[in-house]
Amino acid sequence: MKDLQYLILKKENLDGFVSRLSRLRKVSAPVSKGNGEFAFEEVGSAGRIELNYKPTIMPPKKYLMPQEETLLEFSTAKGFETRPVVEYEKMALFGVHTCDLAGIQCLNAVFSVRPRDYNYLTRKRQIDIIGLECGDYCDEHASCTVVSAHMPSGGYDLFFTDLGGYFMVHTNTQAGEEMIEATKCFESAAEAQFEDLEAFRKKKRDTFKNEVPIEPRFIPGLFDACFESPVWKELEAKCLACGNCTNVCPTCYCFDIIDEVGLDLKSGRRYRKWDSCQLEPFAKVAGGENFRKERSARQRHRYYRKFRYPVAKYSKFFCTGCGRCSRTCMAGIHLKDTLNALIKESDSRIWKKWL
Amino acid sequence: MKRPKVGFFDFACCEGCQLQVANFGEELLDILGAIDVVEFREVMSEKWDGDFDVAIVEGSITDKHAVERINRIRERSKVLIAYGSCATIGGVNGMKNAFDLTDIRKYVYGSDYKFFHTEMTKALHQVVKVDYFVNGCPVYPPELVKVLKAALQGIPYYVPDYAVCVDCRLNENVCMYEKGVACFGPVTRAGCNSWCVNNGNICYGCRGIVSNPNEKGMKEVLTKYNIPIEFVLNKVNMYNKCRELVEGGEDDE
Amino acid sequence: MEKVVIKDSNYRIRKAKILRTKQLTKMEKLFEIALDGGESLDQEPGQFVMVSLFGVGEAPISVCSSPTNRGSFELCVRAAGKVTGAMHRLEAGDEIGIRGPYGKGFPIRILEGNDLLMVAGGLGIAPLRSLIKYAFDNRRDFGKIHIMLGCKSSEDLLFEDELNQWFKRMDVHYECTVDRAASDWAGHVGQITTLLPGVHLETERTFAIVVGPPVMYKFVLRELLKKNIPENQIILSFERHMKCGMGKCGRCQIQNLYCCQDGPVFNYADIKNMSEAL
Numbered sequence: 101m102k103d104l105q106y107l108i109l110k111k112e113n114l115d116g117f118v119s120r121l122s123r124l125r126k127v128s129a130p131v132s133k134g135n136g137e138f139a140f141e142e143v144g145s146a147g148r149i150e151l152n153y154k155p156t157i158m159p160p161k162k163y164l165m166p167q168e169e170t171l172l173e174f175s176t177a178k179g180f181e182t183r184p185v186v187e188y189e190k191m192a193l194f195g196v197h198t199c200d201l202a203g204i205q206c207l208n209a210v211f212s213v214r215p216r217d218y219n220y221l222t223r224k225r226q227i228d229i230i231g232l233e234c235g236d237y238c239d240e241h242a243s244c245t246v247v248s249a250h251m252p253s254g255g256y257d258l259f260f261t262d263l264g265g266y267f268m269v270h271t272n273t274q275a276g277e278e279m280i281e282a283t284k285c286f287e288s289a290a291e292a293q294f295e296d297l298e299a300f301r302k303k304k305r306d307t308f309k310n311e312v313p314i315e316p317r318f319i320p321g322l323f324d325a326c327f328e329s330p331v332w333k334e335l336e337a338k339c340l341a342c343g344n345c346t347n348v349c350p351t352c353y354c355f356d357i358i359d360e361v362g363l364d365l366k367s368g369r370r371y372r373k374w375d376s377c378q379l380e381p382f383a384k385v386a387g388g389e390n391f392r393k394e395r396s397a398r399q400r401h402r403y404y405r406k407f408r409y410p411v412a413k414y415s416k417f418f419c420t421g422c423g424r425c426s427r428t429c430m431a432g433i434h435l436k437d438t439l440n441a442l443i444k445e446s447d448s449r450i451w452k453k454w455l
Numbered sequence: 456m457k458r459p460k461v462g463f464f465d466f467a468c469c470e471g472c473q474l475q476v477a478n479f480g481e482e483l484l485d486i487l488g489a490i491d492v493v494e495f496r497e498v499m500s501e502k503w504d505g506d507f508d509v510a511i512v513e514g515s516i517t518d519k520h521a522v523e524r525i526n527r528i529r530e531r532s533k534v535l536i537a538y539g540s541c542a543t544i545g546g547v548n549g550m551k552n553a554f555d556l557t558d559i560r561k562y563v564y565g566s567d568y569k570f571f572h573t574e575m576t577k578a579l580h581q582v583v584k585v586d587y588f589v590n591g592c593p594v595y596p597p598e599l600v601k602v603l604k605a606a607l608q609g610i611p612y613y614v615p616d617y618a619v620c621v622d623c624r625l626n627e628n629v630c631m632y633e634k635g636v637a638c639f640g641p642v643t644r645a646g647c648n649s650w651c652v653n654n655g656n657i658c659y660g661c662r663g664i665v666s667n668p669n670e671k672g673m674k675e676v677l678t679k680y681n682i683p684i685e686f687v688l689n690k691v692n693m694y695n696k697c698r699e700l701v702e703g704g705e706d707d708e
Numbered sequence: 709m710e711k712v713v714i715k716d717s718n719y720r721i722r723k724a725k726i727l728r729t730k731q732l733t734k735m736e737k738l739f740e741i742a743l744d745g746g747e748s749l750d751q752e753p754g755q756f757v758m759v760s761l762f763g764v765g766e767a768p769i770s771v772c773s774s775p776t777n778r779g780s781f782e783l784c785v786r787a788a789g790k791v792t793g794a795m796h797r798l799e800a801g802d803e804i805g806i807r808g809p810y811g812k813g814f815p816i817r818i819l820e821g822n823d824l825l826m827v828a829g830g831l832g833i834a835p836l837r838s839l840i841k842y843a844f845d846n847r848r849d850f851g852k853i854h855i856m857l858g859c860k861s862s863e864d865l866l867f868e869d870e871l872n873q874w875f876k877r878m879d880v881h882y883e884c885t886v887d888r889a890a891s892d893w894a895g896h897v898g899q900i901t902t903l904l905p906g907v908h909l910e911t912e913r914t915f916a917i918v919v920g921p922p923v924m925y926k927f928v929l930r931e932l933l934k935k936n937i938p939e940n941q942i943i944l945s946f947e948r949h950m951k952c953g954m955g956k957c958g959r960c961q962i963q964n965l966y967c968c969q970d971g972p973v974f975n976y977a978d979i980k981n982m983s984e985a986l
Contacts, residue, residue: 135629157627167625170711171719174762179803182762184717189709215718215954222714327983340641340669340676342620354958357951361604361763363489368763370719372951374625377958379617380667385949386767386789389922391962391984395669401961401984409964428624430632430641430676609797610764610790 107286108293109260109267115146120283121192125228128163129194130156140193149195151262154238155422159200159350160193164207164224165374171219171357172370186219192228192279199244199422201231201255203350208255209414210353228275231256235300236307241423243311243436246319249420250308251301263296311421312439319417322442323408327400331441336396338431343376345425345433346402351418352376377401403438459508459607462494463538464528466514466521467548467576472539472593473497473513479596486600489607507532509606515541515548515697516577529583534606537579538599540592544663545697547592548576552696578697588614592661592694595647615645616666619658623649631657637682639691642668661694718954721760721805722747727780728800732866735786736831737796738772742780743806749781752813753838754945754973758953759783759795760805767791768950768968771809772834774841784834784866810953811972814839814917814943822915823851825907825937827928829858829900829920833866835945835972836919840874847879854907857884858900858920862893881907900924904931911936919945925986929976942976946985 109117121127122144130138130153138153140160166187174182196204211220231252244250252259257276260267269286271277280286314322346352356375361368375382378398383391392398406419419435426434463473474497479486493503510532516522529535540546551559552575560568579585587602605612615621619640623630626649631638639660640652651658677684723744730738743749749757749771756770767789773782787796798804816839824843828836843850855874859865865886874882883903885896896903900920916932918925925944932942948960948967960967962985965974979985 133627133629135633137629137633139627157624157629171717172721174721176762180723180762180805182721182805183713184715184720185711186714186717187709187711210956213955217954217956218714218717219719222712337669338672338675340618340620340672341665341667342618342624342641344620344624347621347624353956355951355956356959357766357957359761359763359765361608363485363600363604363607365489365604365608365763370760370762370766372957375951375957375959376617376621377961379621380665381616382959383949385947386786386792387921387947389947391922391948397984404963405961412964428630430630430680431672432676432679608763608794610794613790 105271106289106294106297107269107271107280108289109269109286111265111267113285114149114267117283117285118143118146118149118194120285121194121279124282126189126191127194128160128191133157143194151195151232153195155197155199155242155424155427157424157428158348159203159422159424160196161203161207161350161353163191163193163227164204165220165353168371168373169219170369170371173368174370175367177366186222188223188226190226192230194230195232195260196229196256197232197234197422198252199242199249199420200350201229201252202247202249202420203422204229205255206351206410206414206416206418206420207353209416228258228279229256230276230279231259233259233261233300235262235304239423239427241426241434241436242421243419243423244421245308246310246312246314246316247417247419247421248316249422250304261297261300263293263300266293268293268297311436312443314439314443316417319407320411322446323404325446326442327404329442329445331438331445332396332400334441335399335433335438336394338433339378339395339399340431341378341380341395341398342430343378344428344430346376346378347374348424348428349406350420350422350424351406354382377405399433458489458491460493460503460505461490461509461511462503462507462528462532463492463497464494464510464512464514465496466512466525466541467517468514468539468541468546470497470513472541472591475593475596475599482596482600486603490603505531509534509536509603511536511538512579513538513542515545516574516579516582517548517551518572518574520572522574522582525579525583534586535579535583536587536589536602536606537585538589539594540590540661540663540694542579543588543590544695545576545578545581546661546694549696550693551576553692576697581697587612590614590644590662591647592659595650597648598646614662617645618665619643619645619647619649619652619662621645622647623652623658626653628652632676632680635680637677637680637687637690641676642673642691659694660691664691664695664698719807721807724804724806726798726800726802726804729798732784732868733864735788735864736866737785737787739783739785739795739798740773740780741783741804741806746779748778749775749806749809751775751781751809751838753816753842754813754835755809755811756835756953756968756972757781757783757806757808757810758950759791760807761791761794761798762805764794765791766807766951767795768810768953770835770838770945770972772837774838774845776842776845784831784837786831808953811968812970814945814973815975816842819915819917819943820849821851822913822941823853823910825854825856825909825914825916825932827856827858827900827904827916827918827920829924829928830860830864831866832919832921832924832945833857836917837867839917844880851913852881852910853879854881854909855883856900856903856907857882858903858924859884859886861888862886862890862895899927901927901931904928904935907935909935909937911938915941915943917943917945922947929986939980940975940977943973944976944979945973946971948972
């Protein structure tokens with residue numbers, strides 16, 4: 101079984117794999133944007149692909165849940181007619197890190213619970229996912245270990261581990277197998293190569309250690325005790341409410357629904373667009389009341405949506421430890437700092453009873 | 456449906472926003488199919504002496520003649536659209552408000568300055584009721600189309616009350632602060648699809664400031680990136696000096 | 709990019725026609741609406757629908773009629789935003805789109821067999837009217853019914869002709885107060901909380917149902933608790949901004965709860981410690 105599921109791809113054959121695959125469907129992979137930043141963009145060969153990249157500016161959620169997508173087309177020329185639609189594209193995502201795989205798994209959960217979101221679910225079936233393992237931390241903002249997103253655990257069709265001269269490739273699904281058969285670049289793995297993978301994983305377990313001084317199982321309890329914590333007030337002063345932290349988050353999925361008409365005013369579309377709980381108008385009702393007027397309440401809401409609320413609903417954290425929110429925040433609101441501050445602040449109140 | 460009668464007007468401005476209409480390309484034909492332009496000094500010599508369904512007004516109000524004229528335009532128009540930064544927030548003309556008006560007149564008109572009246576620069580809504588705002592220096596053409604459609608439908612258009620950063624991040628631009636450059640995206644109202652930053656420039660704040668900016672937080676960010684606050688305030692005032700008129704309630708000359 | 713029609717989309721719109729409109733006040737207009745093809749909305753009292761005006765957008769509106777009236781339903785709309793403002797221009801015969809009903813309504817099965825103390829402030833009477841009318845249509849299933857209504861001024865009173873009928877009914881205890889009275893106003897003047905101390909209740913079998921603007925809850929709750937109504941016998945309905953109605957878009961979230969799915973009707977005991985709720 102093990103032998104069948106694992107193959108190798110020699111580094112010199114990567115370009116062949118990507119080129120052949122890109123002739124069959126659109127392929128997106130991390131490329132450099134300059135300034136040490138990266139983005140998922142369409143590629144036709146392996147040339148532009150950055151195998152050693154820190155998380156892209158936008159997570160791959162932009163393909164599963166596009167920033168803008170049409171939900172409904174309408175015409176009011178004669179009475180009204182509506183057509184609910186889904187837009188999708190057959191494609192493959194190459195080089196998705198385990199943090200982003202975890203992010204996609206979170207989105208899958210959200211859009212699969214009833215009432216189901218067929219727009220997301222239809223599109224998801226058309227996107228093949230090829231993971232790429234990290235051997236080391238991307239930078240100081242990553243906190244993937246505390247949320248157990250540093251090791252592969254499903255969510256992909258193929259999974260690549262870079263072992264020097266070749267990739268060890270795990271085939272997880274039928275769709276993955278079809279990509280392998282269609283591109284014909286892979287070879288069977290030898291026993292020594294399994295040993296290489298074992299050694300890689302062992303080294304990785306030594307490198308990746310819980311980044312926050314709290315056992316993950318205690319995090320929901322920490323948040324239960326911290327709703328009124330002064331830590332949130334400190335964020336009030338810092339946060340510019342630019343919404344960057346949520347827009348780059350692989351698990352944020354809030355959206356607005358907007359109508360757009362043509363100049364004839366008779367036909368148009370209803371689309372959804374990413375929205376952010378950090379923005380001033382988000383929780384405002386038509387009468388003018390704003391239910392999260394303070395930036396501190398909005399920041400708190402964001403953290404609870406990562407570490408508390410989804411634990412109750414989906415039994416998992418909606419933080420993948422990718423570090424994007426910290427990296428993108430010009431005001432320097434860093435996730436690990438916030439968690440550390442919460443732990444420290446609540447220490448005297450609740451923490452000791454667990455020790 | 457009868458096409459609504461639309462007039463274009465300008466006050467103190469560079470007329471560049473009106474020029475943006477010409478830059479539409481093919482979409483212009485669709486727009487002209489939906490509206491009936493009856494007055495537009497920049498492109499036609501005809502004048503219209505009736506009422507307007509929509510008046511699209513560029514420029515800011517800087518003297519008493521302008522006050523009279525904008526009031527007349529307002530009376531003749533069902534809907535008035537403030538068009539471009541000069542009209543919506545005072546824009547660069549607002550820089551005048553940082554100086555003594557007599558000094559300004561002397562500087563511009565020399566010894567004959569007494570013959571030339573001037574007033575504190577004002578955005579249109581500081582003088583007459585404005586129904587729609589199309590911000591920007593120049594305006595972002597897709598936003599004009601949005602506003603035009605809203606006006607034709609008779610529904611409000613809300614200028615986004617969040618930062619340009621939102622669109623900028625969605626466009627996957629590398630943050631200007633990461634490049635060590637001061638940018639006003641974090642406090643400037645979105646709606647332009649981060650047009651300038653997409654093209655390698657910084658955000659100059661031409662769309663006005665969000666309604667609830669975190670000024671203290673912004674100062675901390677500038678300190679963190681070693682950017683002098685004075686320098687930034689001057690730059691913000693390049694477009695946003697008239698903002699103080701609303702808050703401080705300063706009067707005319 | 710491929711595009712296909714998905715029949716089972718949850719964003720599918722049902723066609724509906726406005727049968728009748730009535731301008732209730734300057735700001736509020738009542739719409740009687742029927743779904744195409746004689747379909748019933750089949751809502752619970754307290755649920756809401758998403759109203760579509762194509763090209764303008766969607767807005768969540770509470771159904772203010774009782775499901776006992778199956779052929780049509782009513783929406784009381786305050787012109788407060790883009791969609792509701794445009795909706796005020798619609799008249800009988802105009803078509804609109806409907807999604808829903810959504811949300812948890814009033815817990816009828818739990819309320820049955822008990823006394824009801826219904827407290828409404830301002831536009832809160834609209835969602836509460838669905839329960840009031842339901843209770844009237846099934847009057848035998850309930851004990852005593854008290855209706856306490858508060859409003860800014862007598863000109864802002866909604867459903868005025870119905871209120872007069874409630875006042876006359878012997879099987880209902882109805883009282884109304886206004887903050888500011890016109891000269892011809894003969895009723896109470898003062899905040900809604902001034903009505904509550906005078907109501908005689910058998911607290912162990914009374915459910916209080918409160919719907920009103922956010923500021924009202926704190927003061928009304930204080931009075932209800934003072935009257936020893938058990939916390940789990942206090943029912944509230946909240947207003948939040950909603951876009952999808954399906955617990956996805958995040959707009960209406962109150963801590964871990966989605967107002968559109970877990971609410972808009974909540975039991976006070978479940979949310980009393982949630983600072984984002986009250």
